[in-house]
Amino acid sequence: MSRITVPKTFKLYIGGKFPRSESGRVYEVVTAKGAFLANAAQASRKDARDAVVAARSALSGWAGATGYNRGQVMYRIAELLEGRRAQFIDEIRSSEGVSASAAEAQVDAAIDVWVWYAGWADKYVQVAGNGNPVSGPYFNISTPEPTGVVAIIAPQQSSLLGFVSVVAPALVSGNTVVVISSQSSPLSAISLSEVLATSDVPGGVVNVLTGSAAEVAPWLASHADVNAIDLAGAGELDWVDLQIAAADTLKRVLPPEDGVSAASVERIIFFTETKTVWHTKGLI
Amino acid sequence: MTFLDYAPAPESTAVLSLRASYGLFINGEFVDGRGDGFTSISPATEKPIAQFSTANDADVDTAVIAARRAYDRTWSKLSGSDRGKYLFRIARLVQERARELAVAETLDNGKPIKETRDVDIPLVAAWFFYYAGWADKLDYAGLGPAPRSLGVAAQVIPWNFPLLMLAWKIAPALAAGNTVVIKPAETTPLTAMIFAEILQQADLPPGVVNIITGAGATGSALVNHGDVNKVAFTGSTGVGRAIAKSTAGTGKKLTLELGGKGANIVFDDAPMDQAIEGIVTGIFFNQGQVCCAGSRLLVQENIHDEVIERLKKRMSTLRVGDPLDKNTDVGAINSRAQLDRITALAGVGVEEGAERWSPECEFPTAGFWFAPTIFTGVATSHRIARDEIFGPVLSVLTFRTPAEAIAKANNTPYGLSAGVWSDKGSRILAVADKLRAGVVWANTFNKFDPASPFGGYKESGYGREGGRHGLAAYLETSGWAAPGRQADRPKTSSKAISKGSQE
Structure with a gap:
């Protein structure tokens, strides 16, 4: 007789902890063929707000860390992902119904994307910043800084790679994030949260909500303490309404994308603000 | 009059040769607008300057069609170096006609001639000269x-720096290869129309720049026109919010430069003479009608009394009056509506318990005037510490520690500018790091340069104007997704990964 397995309870990831939804709701996650896989937490408006509070609290520490430090913390995530390849491949296969090779390719790509972005943390400032030759006796320099709290709607497909491709670039510069994972395949996002929780990423830097993006995203889009919103995976939602809601506090908005976002320094820089500092050279 | 008094030294208006009325500048020609005309007056005398046309929806459409045609047939086919040559020409023509433009700007806007002559118009020329050189070097823009x-590009600009804001908008747009329909503010259309004459002298191809006048309805029709690809707006946060909503989902690239409530932080080790001048420049430059004005003075508590005493003494020497007078420091408020707004908010300051002070000022009998004003005893909850007044009104707050100064400075939904005054370099750098503002001036204030990016954090808008960063607002940035060799970037979109093959 085969061994009776011990299935995992999938919960939210907020402020470095794994709470159930305060609403007490769950929804069924099924395989591509419709068989039961797990009950995932169905996040509510209150969960979204708690996640924003956690992200805001974590912001000064993460944004204030050196680029070298953030790069190492992010690289460590890739190290841990590498060690858990088998788990992620297994989850992706069962939840997305893809072949073993496709699942492997997705996990490998996700790890490589982490490594690629990790290496940017102490460099993007040099690429996006500028020393400016103004016509006067002034030292003048422009530097990108993190925008703040970024809400993200992760792509619906490629549950791990899609998630990583939108979360990693926002983290590079020091933003903290609240992510709504793929609704139909949330398992990878929660398993990745376990990696984050056991790496050196401070609690609250990444907060993961599972459930209905259509229900939760409007609360994030209109939340006054969210500075930017990435609609990457919102193509099937009423995303124009989300963009309109975001305009009330002039959030920075990235529109939906088809499929998985390409790895790009543009994605890092989109969630930054350029600060220009002048200093007079005249006071001698 | 004693020998120590200033004699009037008015700048002559003989340099101007204004028309009685101006039409719209569309496709290289002046044409009549189909909306009701309006008169622009001098805010210092309330006397009419000239008649201007209002562009109605049909005129907006004509202008956008002209810009589209010029983009398709002419401008997008020119080489970068040829585009640059036109921009260099424009820069030179602005320099040649600088005095005329300065006088016209002062007449129409009400700001002192010494500002238009020494700041606005020289910067206009500098802006065109700077971006002219970028036109054939876009590969190096990062x-x-x-x-x-x-x-x-659809561009809507405010009345506080009429021609300078036009330059901020047009120069990078043309350098990047776009064509433009721009609408100046309805109270300050004059220099934009003289600029149209300059474009004719420069022989700029018809339709590359179209200038249409009118009020909010014209601006709304322009930014919401279906055939514009880019919207750039400078003005109030309220209007910016409305534009962000109306352009949502349209794919129009949007940059917004909106309001501010800048903190000017003075530490007790500040170079005091310079700091006092910087406070004055921060809030009384252009009558305080500056989005990046240092309208909140945060002064360290132990030097509060000294700073206020010296500031009052300095304010007593400010000359308020005829903006065409070369001795004038503070000119007229741009319009009656703006004067009413400033008056109302200053009234709220008194009602909420802050202490109001202004030097003695004698105003001309006509025109819109407001004395340089400071409020002391201001709390962070007061409206004069939170709302953008856009006038010569300074709210003074105190702090004890750098952390408190930073917290108070950042305690606003805006994030456009800030100032830091201290002789301690390490303190300046540490504080500048923590201020959530797009421009930080250390031991100076209200400095602008075409090489220096300008723009806000938070509800002060997004996008940058000036410098290399200013080009990004007018170019497709999808190029960023493909730096270097494809093989050097991790794959995220191969078929096997993103689609998967069903088992």
Whole structure:
């Protein structure tokens, strides 16, 4: 007789902890063929707000860390992902119904994307910043800084790679994030949260909500303490309404994308603000 | 009059040769607008300057069609170096006609001639000269190889720096290869129309720049026109919010430069003479009608009394009056509506318990005037510490520690500018790091340069104007996705990964 397995309870990831939804709701996650896989937490408006509070609290520490430090913390995530390849491949296969090779390719790509972005943390400032030759006796320099709290709607497909491709670039510069994972395949996002929780990423830097993006995203889009919103995976939602809601506090908005976002320094820089500092050279 | 008094030294208006009425500048020609005309007056005398046309929806459409045609047939086909040559020409023509433009700007806007002559118009020329040189060097803008222009840019600008804001908008747009329809503010259309004459002298191809006048309805029709690819707006946060909503989902690239409530932080080790001048420049430059004005003075508590005493003494020497007088420091408020707003908010300051002070000022009998004003005893909850007044009104707050100064400075939904005054370099750098503002001036204030990016954090808008960063607002940035060799980037979109093969 085969061994009776011990299935995992999938919960939210907020402020470095794994709470159930305060609403007490769950929804069924099924395989591509419709068989039961797990009950995932169905996040509510209150969960979204708690996640924003956690992200805001974590912001000064993460944004204030050196680029070298953030790069190492992010690289460590890739190290841990590498060690858990088998788990992620297994989850992706069962939840997305893809072949073993496709699942492997997705996990490998996700790890490589982490490594690629990790290496940017102490460099993007040099690429996006500028020393400016103004016509006067002034030292003048422009530097990108993190925008703040970024809400993200992760792509619906490629549950791990899609998630990583939108979360990693926002983290590079020091933003903290609240992510709504793929609704139909949330398992990878929660398993990745376990990696984050056991790496050196401070609690609250990444907060993961599972459930209905259509229900939760409007609360994030209109939340006054969210500075930017990435609609990457919102193509099937009423995303124009989300963009309109975001305009009330002039959030920075990235529109939906088809499929998985390409790895790009543009994605890092989109969630930054350029600060220009002048200093007079005249006071001698 | 004693020998120590100033004699009037008015700048002559003989340099102007104004028309009685101006039409719209569309496709290289002046044409009549189909909306009701309006008169622009001098805010210092309330006397009419000239008649201007209002562009109605049909005129907006004509202008956008002209810009589209010019983009398709002419401008997008020119080489970068040829585009640059036109911009260099414009820069030179602005320099040649600088005095005329300065006098016209002062007449129409009400700001002192010494500002238009020494700041506004020289910066206009500098802006065109700076971006002229970028036109054939876009590969080096950090946006990837051969970045593409967007198409037709719709631009709406405010009345506080009429021609300078026009330059901030048009110069980078044309350098990047776009064509333009721009609307100046309805109280300050004059220099934009003289600029149209300059474009004719420069022989700029018809339709590359179209200038349409009118009020909010004209601006709304322009930014919401279906055939514009780019919207750039400078003005109030309220209007900016409305534009962000109306352009949502349209794919129009949007940059917004909106309001501010800048903190000017003075530490007790500040170079005091310079700090006092910087406070005055921060809030009384252009009558305080500056989005990045240092309208909140945060002064360290132990030097509060000294700073206020010296500030009052300095304010007593400010000369308020005829903006065409070369001795004038503070000119007229731009319009009656703006004067009413400033008056109302200053009234709220008194009602909420702050202490109001202004030097003795004698105003001309006509025109819109407001004395330089400071409020002391201001709390962070007061409206004069939170709302953008856009006038010569300074709210003074105190702090004890750098952390408190930073917290108070950042305690606003805006994030455009800030100032720091201290002789301690390490303190300046540490504080500048923590201020959530797009421009930080250390031991100076209200400095602008075409090489220096300008723009806000938070509800002060997004996008940058000036410098290399200013080009990004007018170019496709998708080029950023393909830096260097494809093989050097991790794959995220191969078929096997993104689609998967069903088992």
